[in-house]
Amino acid sequence: MLNKVSNTAMVSLVAILVRWCVSLHPYSGQGKPPMYGDYEAQRHWQEVTVNLPLAEWYANTTDNDLQYWGLDYPPLTAYHSYLCGMAARRLNPSFVALHESRGYESNAHKLFMRYTVLVADLLLYFPAAYCMMRVLARWRAGRQEFVCLLLYPGLYLVDHGHFQYNAVSLGLFVLAVAALSSNRDCLGTVLFCLALNYKQMELYHALPFFFYLLGVCFRQGGILGFLWKLIKLGFCVVMTFTVVWLPFASNADVLAQAVHRLFPFERGLFEDKVASVWCSLSVVVKVKTLVDNRNMALICLLSTVVCMLPSSLHLFARPTPRHFRYALLNASLVFFLLSYHVHEKTILLAAIPACLLVSEEPFMAAWFLTVSTASLLPLMIKDGLMVPLLGLTVAFVALTHHYLLPGTHKVARKTALWVWMRRTYYLSLAGLVFLGGAAILVPPPPKLPDLFPVLLAIYCCGHFIFFCLYFHYCQFTIKYNAASSNNNTHTASTSNNKQIQRKVKAN
């Protein structure tokens, strides 16, 4: 017991240590006026939320120039920025002085910002990973998930290196999955709504959540049970949204403006070089010039929904926690590959569900996590975070080889297919090394300045399509035991039976 506690503490400490080491490195847009990067965006949001009345946060006014990193995340982000901004003002008012603090950079400020991310991690993400471990312990798993959630490099490279607060929304998401897996459906719903209200990107996971809960509702027995459950869950959703948005509800214009800010269709199909299908396609066909933005958005929406339906409908028919986790990964992968306005960082939304599957699929999940980390390379080169990315990727591969993969040796020897899979794995790593090395070392030909990032993106895109198909296959073939689908009633009935048996014996 004591060993377990100290093991958990040690993994957490290692996670903190690595996070902090990454945070010594530069952040996005460090010393790059006039726009800087995501770091300045977060600082600017603190400035705006602390200094302006709530009604002006999302509005374009003389004091709030939306062209300069206007707030475009849901209210919880704004509230979080407000809290951080208050702390910043206490420490040093010039951190968040209105107008004057634009592009403010100093060592003390960097330290402060890095600490805010670490605090958010410690308060939300670490406990979430711990809860997940406790919940999964029921299926004799969880430790590997815990280690992976905390040590998956992509997340803290983006959060502590590039600078964002993804751990908050992802922490809420993990908590929600943990709550649903332990049959606390209402709590899970509330948590997921909160995640959605922190970052609209969580929409990637919305469909599996919806179909899982719908499936659960249908299994309540009788039309009354179904309705009652549906009403409960609907009430949770409505209440959460109401509470979060209430401060903005004083004026319809304010509300409309805020909602409009959240879905920026004027931004392009994809940013930079992303490993999505559209970006890879555009090497052959110039999609951007062929179709205008509005139509493209429609095409994206349609293709995404169509491709997501199989896994989601399957989940609807079989709403078990295992299927749920597979469906989450599948849905977010499809979203990443096909949706509109994708960013490299968005792969995190697929990577975290993959972390939740490492004890089911140690080999494939480890492979996927490695590739997803490597796909961040172009972004990290731009931010000056190349060295930590390389170091952490290699370290992560070493960790998976030491910790996750040994268990798969026995399986791997059994079938020829797995032997081939392992060979492909090493080949794929070699390809990553080759492309990554080329992107870093070889100066690209002057006609094609983005040659290697594009090649890397296409390479990763191929991988992601393969993983997407593979995990769909897994989801459709895992064993489904109807009795265990409704865990709550099942365990309750067995324990009842045992009690009855005991009583009989005692008599």
Add this chain to the structure above:
Amino acid sequence: MATFTRNQSPASCQGGAARTPLFCISICIVQHTIYSQTAAGSGRPSRMFGLAVIGMSCLKLLLLPAYRSTDFEVHRNWLAVTHSLPLDRWYVDQTSPWTLDYPPLFAWFEFLLAKVAQFFDAAMLDVNNLNYASPMTVLFQRLSVIVTDLVFAYGCKVCGEEVGRVGGMGGPGLLLVDHIHFQYNGFLFGLLFISIARMLQRREIESAFWFSILLNLKHIYLYLAPAYFIYLLRSYVLLGPFPARADKPQTSRLAQLLRLVKLGVVVGMVFSLSFGPFIMRGQLLQVLARLFPFRRGLCHAYWAPNFWALYNFADKMLVVVGGRLGWQVAKQGVASMTGGLVQEFSHTVLPSVPPVATLIATALSIVPGLVVLWRSPHSPWQFIRMLMLCGFGSFMFGWHVHEKAILMVLLPLGLLCLLRKGEAQVFMFLSIVGHFSLFPLLFTPQETPIKVTALVLHALFTVQVLRAQWGQPLLHAIENLYLLGLVPLFLLLELGPGRLGLGEGLPFLPLMLVSVYCALGVTYSWLKLTYLVIGSAWKFKKKTS
């Protein structure tokens, strides 16, 4: 639960610990845990060790932009000096204040590094390019530490194999000192470990060879030389190699002389290779003057937590108390001692300490141990104990001791801590205090979380491993209380004197408190270790007689 772990055989516990993921990670972070028991349970020890080393090196890469002390510039200057100046200018050049003051082999080491460095950034090899630190320079210097650290990994591996079931542990000390503060200690301790492993394998000549190379790389290891001298003299030269062969008389004068010559030739060869070129140019005295600068003060600017820290503190207290009682006390020494920059100062009430006194005190502190070593021939473990005591004695009483020197005690002690419970207890206690005393070395706020997590990680890991080996009560309640006292001390140190209202008057008060508080713990550990070594030898003798 505790009883459950105690009832398990130690081996199975260790196997369990080895299979956890943490195991690998903690090797990576807590840096260098040799733990050969990994071999027993999990199949492929060398592969696992390799993976751990790879992971570890990658994580060290992350510390690239961390704080660097002036030692970074010192080593850059040495690169430049050895690369661009002729041999006879190496120990004469004074362009930079950081003149070359390591023995010649280290200069050659820098010379070799410079050959690689020119591919990174040739500008760093210019002698006049003071305080030059381009990104490529930083990358190269940090990489050179990480790569030469592989020697340490190798040293750990050979030691671990030799030790068999018993393993040893380092701590986060090297991580802080080498990869943040910047030095090449990992490389040097690697050589020391190789030498120790050879001694355990009873290949004394090779051991002496590696140790003399080490001496010619950094002369601070001279403090360990007495143990080598006594052990080699008694167990190798006088008594002969260990499993004594019946057909060969080993203790005849001729055989003894032969072995002495053999040893002398090996050691002499290394020294002549190192110092020879300078002797031929008539620069021996110049080199020696650089190596042993006695113009420095008794204590470093930040007092290393040793006996002299307590001595200084007592002097200060006497000044204060004396002032209250109305004694006639000269006031001029008061500010200078805590002033940080002053190299020489005199004590006010207590007599001032000349270098000779520290030398005598050091010698006296290690004599009992050496006697024990003389009386227990052919026992390499006893030799490692003495090695550790020699390092400890010099740390306690040496002249101008640096706080980093505590590593010379902790690393050999880590080898011993799975062998005897007493030593495990001291290791547990001393490694926490010792690493804590390294904290002021890294004073920039951005490294604070690194120091803290590394130390806590080390403590947790040590507790887990040692508890699996030795059972529950490792530390006495008072020792635990003392360790808890480090927490408020840390807060005092980090929050700084300015915020606590101590103002400008006493800027060095927290530092002084840290070093005095740590000095108490270190002195206690030293007494306990000396008692353990001498006491156990005494008991052993009683039993046999």
